[in-house]
Amino acid sequence: MSSTELESPDTDASVHYRTCPLCEATCGLEITLKGQDVQRIRGDRDDVFSKGFICPKGSTIKDLDADPNRVQRPLIKEGGVFREATWDEAFALIDERLGDIRQRHGNNAVGIYVGNPNAHSLSGAFYLPDVLRSFRTKNLFSASTVDQMPKQVSGGLMFGTALSIPVPDVDHTDYLLMLGANPYESNGSLFTAPDLPGRLVALRARGGRLVVVDPRRSKTAQHADEHLAILPGSDSYWLFALLHVLFAEELVDLGHMEDWVEGLDTVRRLSLEFSPETVAVRCGIDADTTRRIARELASAPTAVVYGRIGTCTQEFGTLSSWLVDVLNTVTGNLDRRGGAMFTTPLAGGPTTRGTSGSGRGVRFGRWTSRDGSPEVYGEYPVATLPSEIETPGEGQIRAMIVIGGNPVSSNPDSTRVARAFESLDFHVSVDMYVNETSRHADVILPTNRILTKSHYDMSLYRLATRNVANWSPAVLALNESIDERQEWETLLRLAALGDGLGTDVDVVALDDAKARKLCELAWGPQGDAATDVAHTKKKSVEDWYQAVSVRRGPDRLLDISLRTGPYGAPSEVLPDGLSLDVLEANPHGIDLGPLQPRLPEVLRTPSGRIELAPELLVDDVERLRSRLVDVSADSTSLLLVGRRHVRSNNSWMHNVRVLVKGKNRCTLHVHPDDADRVSVRDGEHAVLESSVGSIVVRVEVTDAVMRGVVSLPHGWGQHDEGVVLDVARSVESANTNAVIPARVDVPSGNAILTGVRVTLRRS
Numbered sequence: 001m002s003s004t005e006l007e008s009p010d011t012d013a014s015v016h017y018r019t020c021p022l023c024e025a026t027c028g029l030e031i032t033l034k035g036q037d038v039q040r041i042r043g044d045r046d047d048v049f050s051k052g053f054i055c056p057k058g059s060t061i062k063d064l065d066a067d068p069n070r071v072q073r074p075l076i077k078e079g080g081v082f083r084e085a086t087w088d089e090a091f092a093l094i095d096e097r098l099g100d101i102r103q104r105h106g107n108n109a110v111g112i113y114v115g116n117p118n119a120h121s122l123s124g125a126f127y128l129p130d131v132l133r134s135f136r137t138k139n140l141f142s143a144s145t146v147d148q149m150p151k152q153v154s155g156g157l158m159f160g161t162a163l164s165i166p167v168p169d170v171d172h173t174d175y176l177l178m179l180g181a182n183p184y185e186s187n188g189s190l191f192t193a194p195d196l197p198g199r200l201v202a203l204r205a206r207g208g209r210l211v212v213v214d215p216r217r218s219k220t221a222q223h224a225d226e227h228l229a230i231l232p233g234s235d236s237y238w239l240f241a242l243l244h245v246l247f248a249e250e251l252v253d254l255g256h257m258e259d260w261v262e263g264l265d266t267v268r269r270l271s272l273e274f275s276p277e278t279v280a281v282r283c284g285i286d287a288d289t290t291r292r293i294a295r296e297l298a299s300a301p302t303a304v305v306y307g308r309i310g311t312c313t314q315e316f317g318t319l320s321s322w323l324v325d326v327l328n329t330v331t332g333n334l335d336r337r338g339g340a341m342f343t344t345p346l347a348g349g350p351t352t353r354g355t356s357g358s359g360r361g362v363r364f365g366r367w368t369s370r371d372g373s374p375e376v377y378g379e380y381p382v383a384t385l386p387s388e389i390e391t392p393g394e395g396q397i398r399a400m401i402v403i404g405g406n407p408v409s410s411n412p413d414s415t416r417v418a419r420a421f422e423s424l425d426f427h428v429s430v431d432m433y434v435n436e437t438s439r440h441a442d443v444i445l446p447t448n449r450i451l452t453k454s455h456y457d458m459s460l461y462r463l464a465t466r467n468v469a470n471w472s473p474a475v476l477a478l479n480e481s482i483d484e485r486q487e488w489e490t491l492l493r494l495a496a497l498g499d500g501l502g503t504d505v506d507v508v509a510l511d512d513a514k515a516r517k518l519c520e521l522a523w524g525p526q527g528d529a530a531t532d533v534a535h536t537k538k539k540s541v542e543d544w545y546q547a548v549s550v551r552r553g554p555d556r557l558l559d560i561s562l563r564t565g566p567y568g569a570p571s572e573v574l575p576d577g578l579s580l581d582v583l584e585a586n587p588h589g590i591d592l593g594p595l596q597p598r599l600p601e602v603l604r605t606p607s608g609r610i611e612l613a614p615e616l617l618v619d620d621v622e623r624l625r626s627r628l629v630d631v632s633a634d635s636t637s638l639l640l641v642g643r644r645h646v647r648s649n650n651s652w653m654h655n656v657r658v659l660v661k662g663k664n665r666c667t668l669h670v671h672p673d674d675a676d677r678v679s680v681r682d683g684e685h686a687v688l689e690s691s692v693g694s695i696v697v698r699v700e701v702t703d704a705v706m707r708g709v710v711s712l713p714h715g716w717g718q719h720d721e722g723v724v725l726d727v728a729r730s731v732e733s734a735n736t737n738a739v740i741p742a743r744v745d746v747p748s749g750n751a752i753l754t755g756v757r758v759t760l761r762r763s
């Protein structure tokens with residue numbers, strides 16, 4: 001069975017269906033080809049989840065794949081300039097240099113950074129762990145610590161795994177309180193729901209209420225019933241004040257969770273000192289409003305609190321992330337229809353594996369970095385990466401492997417990050433651009449074009465608002481004339497190199513061994529194969545391995561995950577059980593319906609209960625307390641926040657001309673009163689300065705930002721020498737991370753990117 005259907009008598013034309021991998025919304029695309037030429041990309045109206053919705057980025061995949069600035073073949077830097085090389089040549093150089101560095105300085109001398117696109121890549125899902133393991137280094141970093149790590153920490157502590165993150169049941173809720181998220185531009189995050197704007201419109205149309213808490217009147221705030229402007233970084237105080245009211249007015253009602261909750265009294269005690277009056281000035285929200293919202297939350301038939309990047313990348317990111325789910329719990333809205341629910345991922349995941357109802361839970365700080373940063377889920381904070389590269393001594397990072405990431409753009413104190421990368425002895429980037437980061441590399445290994453990859457969003461389907469699955473086979477063939485290779489093969493080769501197997505490896509054999517091992521694990525006493533075995537009646541692990549080995553690479557591994565996942569066994573809805581064959585036969589996806597209550601089975605805490613007051617977080621409340629009066633506040637400085645635009649995607653899509661044309665979007669939003677105060681005018685240049693640097697920005701005066709707050713989007717400023725991004729370079733822009741100091745939220749190590757103190761002056 002194939003997802004290709006002939007649409008016209010023109011035998012050359014074919015229509016293919018493909019999930020968009022660019023953001024978390026997982027929209028279905030309908031792609032018309034003529035031969036190997038992409039004629040058109042539009043929304044797949046039959047997609048079970050997105051039903052035809054796409055954003056302006058989805059249809060630009062053709063432009064991305066055809067970008068003349070794409071790195072086509074491996075590049076090796078010689079005498080300061082890149083030259084094209086063969087894969088063998090590139091791998092031989094990597095092997096020689098990394099081998100030498102590891103031998104002389106130990107395994108920790110090699111650091112690895114993995115970026116955001118890996119979360120959307122089937123290759124990344126299955127082969128990246130091999131790379132991370134193979135180099136036996138503790139110096140592992142990722143974009144998670146400039147993003148969602150606080151939510152993973154709070155969810156892990158409360159419910160037991162790194163992916164125990166409840167998702168708003170947006171399609172059924174009566175009340176959505178949203179903090180620090182702007183899905184009208186971002187299309188949702190840790191909350192996979194294609195056409196989230198449409199779902200929010202539907203929520204309001206059925207009589208529900210949407211309240212948005214954001215220092216900016218964002219597009220989502222404009223489309224809400226109510227917008228509360230909050231001072232950046234103060235969400236934890238406000239969330240505590242909501243709890244304060246709920247306890248004081250006896251509105252706490254655990255409902256069906258009564259038997260599963262531990263620590264309610266501790267939370268009540270902690271909330272006592274954060275009354276709406278106490279936090280009003282710090283948050284910029286008056287006490288009456290706070291009381292009213294608390295009552296609305298408690299009285300709505302169903303309600304859900306949701307916080308995203310604005311609540312994570314802040315001084316108290318973990319506390320905010322935690323309090324969001326505490327509120328969901330104490331209002332009885334956790335794990336019930338219309339509340340905050342857990343996905344049952346069709347391909348399985350940490351919340352479906354192992355013993356149901358309890359587990360090992362999570363532990364952090366099992367080892368620490370040289371500067372004392374505790375590991376969190378095996379990684380160190382990216383904010384500390386430059387110092388790990390620059391500080392001499394045992395364990396100093398001398399070489400970096402960067403995979404699908406652009407830390408020089410996306411990490412705080414970016415000027416220092418650039419300097420640190422420049423000082424490395426060796427650096428390899430797996431990327432398709434020579435950008436802010438990879439320009440420093442000694443070797444660049446290109447990734448293959450999006451449409452030559454098969455796709456299944458392993459990570460984001462674990463956080464989806466319905467239980468869905470959709471697999472897309474590759475639409476285009478690899479371009480042999482440039483020796484284009486699948487990224488999973490590149491990752492497998494890198495892993496082999498890390499394992500000391502050298503460069504002369506048989507990738508097919510390595511992949512077979514990996515699949516066989518996965519089969520054996522699934523077959524073993526701890527494994528999940530039983531579900532599939534039951535219906536395939538395979539006699540041995542070998543039979544089973546042969547059955548899945550009609551495919552190779554990540555597709556085979558996905559098939560194993562599907563067969564051993566929660567829907568692998570035959571059921572009423574899937575009489576044959578779930579497998580990749582089933583998904584292949586359903587090119588518009590499979591929808592197993594709205595989220596279902598999963599308590600207590602979803603829990604993996606050692607206690608088998610919801611830990612409402614984990615010690616690590618309770619201890620961090622002291623830090624919150626100590627900052628109730630913001631002593632660094634003064635009348636001349638401003639608080640910097642970010643923003644996203646629907647035509648952007650972090651740092652790497654500004655090279656698509658149709659997305660950047662028109663109005664310049666890298667402007668600094670300044671409130672009219674602040675503009676007057678510092679004498680800057682709309683459209684003028686100004687200097688934005690902080691303790692770590694200064695940048696020249698174009699000012700846009702608008703009352704969409706709170707007084708005292710300025711906003712600049714991230715991911716811009718592609719003007720460094722050597723960056724090969726012709727379109728992005730032609731746009732006037734600056735990198736906001738050049739003025740953001742490298743500071744972290746303590747429990748998670750996540751970078752503080754919002755609420756940063758800056759000054760503004762005329763240039």
Ligand SMILES: Nc1nc2c(c(=O)[nH]1)N[C@H]1C(S)=C(S)[C@@H](COP(=O)(O)OP(=O)(O)OC[C@H]3O[C@@H](n4cnc5c(=O)[nH]c(N)nc54)[C@H](O)[C@@H]3O)O[C@H]1N2
Nearest residue numbers: 115116117143147404405406407410430447650651652714
């Ligand atoms: N100030 C500020 N900084 C921020 C943020 C913010 O809100 N404010 N947001 C943060 C967030 S949420 C994130 S997720 C990070 C992102 O941080 P990063 O992941 O470091 O950066 P990206 O811009 O996503 O860069 C992705 C890189 O991967 C490459 N790439 C794209 N597709 C592929 C592929 O299929 N394979 C490979 N190998 N490479 C590919 C791109 O060319 C690009 O170089 O930025 C963070 N930085």
Ligand SMILES: Nc1nc2c(c(=O)[nH]1)N[C@H]1C(S)=C(S)[C@@H](COP(=O)(O)OP(=O)(O)OC[C@H]3O[C@@H](n4cnc5c(=O)[nH]c(N)nc54)[C@H](O)[C@@H]3O)O[C@H]1N2
Nearest residue numbers: 180181182186189232233308309310644645646648649650
């Ligand atoms: N078009 C587009 N879509 C994207 C991306 C992109 O770059 N472009 N990136 C993707 C990625 S990697 C991610 S992680 C997601 C992020 O998805 P979202 O979390 O929805 O991110 P944003 O759209 O940046 O919205 C964050 C909002 O938080 C507000 N904010 C800032 N500081 C605070 C604060 O202290 N408190 C509160 N309450 N609010 C605050 C900002 O003003 C902003 O409106 O988007 C994804 N989708």
Ligand code: SF4
Nearest residue numbers: 020022023027055058
């Ligand atoms: S919303 Fe996200 S997944 Fe949907 S088309 Fe746009 S970029 Fe792709």
Ligand SMILES: [Mo]
Nearest residue numbers: 116146147148
């Ligand atoms: Mo992100």
